[in-house]
Amino acid sequence: MKANLVQAINMALNQEMSKDKSVILLGEDIGIDGGVFRVTEGLYQKYKDRVFDTPLAESGIVGTSIGLALNGLKPVAEIQFEGFIMPALDQLISHASRIRNRSRGAFSVPIVIRSPIGGGIHALEHHSDSPETYFVHTPGLKVVIPSRPYDAKGLLISAIRDPDPVIFFEPKKIYRAFKEEVPEKEYTIPLGKANIIQEGDDLTIITYGSWVRETLKAVEGLKYSIEIIDLRTLKPLDVKTIIDSVSRTGRCVIVHEAPKTLGLAAEIIAIINEKALLSLQAPIERVTGYDTIVPLPKLEDYYMPNTERIKKSIEKVMNF
């Protein structure tokens, strides 16, 4: 069926819940309200005893998810906006990510934390952030950010079945931006596998989330042969796909919305340095958010990468 990102995620939750009775949902307003973005719409009605509106407490949501998982359930928790995951950082960084190691594998924490991410919807403060680096930086957590409905469904099913904690960020800007064919049958997309969206020989652009579409727009009509990699999973990173591509093209631009300093681009550049430095024909460019707090709507657009900035970087790399 044709589905947007919201519907694809809903489908994945629904299918996993119907198949596996240990999957439960918890979060703020995810029950009768169906979540503020309606991602869990209809699931409370269908699985009343497995969908829980929690008290307003993110540390509580994640902390109890850990306990639920320790005792055999598979909680998929929703944090209403990425900006409100912060009270739960302690539980994620001090516990969810470490329990397997601490217990030498006796215990594990197969939880999924779903949360919208990113800007572009002209929202209030704390509703437009891109905090993925905190999680990517934390050993023991996996981090997924889909760029399209088809991938979202397959990746979320993999995340739910994964034996370790997965942070599943949903780019809110494209929640309803477009629909595509999403099979009703069950399928998975492995975590840790990037997707080559478009093949090319002159330049590799590496991006993820809502910036895949923007990048496609930016390269439209350009005279270069451009390869575009959608990372899909930020941790573990698909190093092989990155290195194979950059070794071939010798040029690379990385695009993300998160602030520049220690954003994912920094890590990717380091990896390319380690594994493919001698193939490079130009310094790698990164197009990112600035090192600042995401502005309120009036100035938000200035913060964001955009097709112009992407094009400029492409030209810079191509004409080095």
Next chain:
Amino acid sequence: MPKKIIQNFNIEFLSILDENGKADSKLMPKLSNNDIKLMYELMKKTRIFDEKALKLQREGRLGTYASSLGQEAAQIGSAYALDKEDFIFPSFREQGVYLLRGMPIDQYLAYWRGDERGMYSTKKVNMFTVTIPVGTHMLHAAGFGWASKIKKESRVVVTYFGDGATSEGDFHEAMNFASVFEIPLIFICQNNQYAISVPVSKQTKSATIAQKAIAYGMYGIKVDGNDVFAMYKSTKEAVERAKKGKPTLIEAFTYRRNDHTTSDDAKKYRNDKELKQWDKKDPIERLKKYMITKKLWTKEYEEELDRKFNDEMDEAIKKMESIEDPKKEDILNYVYAELDENLKEQKEELK
């Protein structure tokens, strides 16, 4: 040794002005006719602000906005009991408190339009900025009040938050700190009975929010939040208590009559019948009935207020919309006191 009761607790409920506008004279706080009229006017002003803001939002001239409809008495009654020097930490629905404090309307609106400059004047009116992450700011209030105590200032600190916020750990830490360090702090919980779609019955199993104070060795009271006199009196008493180093938790029992914000649709989770019941408990109507019996209200007076506040709002909206756009470099200018080399470079790039 037999088991025995070693502690006993009671929670009071204060209500002075009933739905028909009749006040209990024994409980009535000392308020001049002028005070009463001023409170009424501030409540009206808050209501008119709210209506205009909602309209602006619908027209695409304002961003997401959280309505204060029905909570005017809880806000005005409490804030009216404070001195100008007392400092306030609001959450995000406290229009009434900002207006009472004299926050420039055009600036407050500009904030909701998505312009950080709109928050600049908060400091001048002894209030903190809007805080969006629920429940986090009560700790700031505790710290602010703690500093007042250390510096031997006589001012009191007040923080506003919702029923949902009482589920966050920070709320409990703030109460504990306030009580342990004898901080001159007043916690005002506007229990409007919903946190977005979650009713207070699913938020907590405590019979009252007020009783949460007991666990921290604090005084807690439940107050009719739609009764401006009860709100005033309980806050006034809390100020006295705060000055002796005893914080208070006031639960203002009220109702959020609008959607949670302009992004919400409350029809999904609550029914019209409930809503209608609370329409009848309107705090402004209630005070008006009282004023009529005291001959403090006339139709002309009401019309004059409507005219005045509508004009004031229209003026402010015009001003807000004619403000020149902020400079794009502003997105980097306020990250630190001084731009570091990295940000200087990014500023060049932004040009």
